[in-house]
């Protein structure tokens with residue numbers, strides 16, 4: 001964990017999250033691992049195979065859907 005030198009700005013905390021991303025590089029499809037209902041999910045956009053990956057994402061918390069910074 002890194003707790004030092006945090007800017008005093010209201011930022012949503014991000015964390016490394018396990019995700020599935022589409023194996024097709026031209027496709028932007030991905031999903032959180034939490035949201036994958038299969039151990040071998042298919043891309044919801046193009047039905048390609050998905051590969052496990054990691055991504056810095058805003059931690060999932062039950063606040064207002066105010067996250068338009070992608």
Ligand SMILES: [Zn+2]
Pocket residue numbers: 022023024027028029043044045046047048
């Ligand atoms: Zn895809």
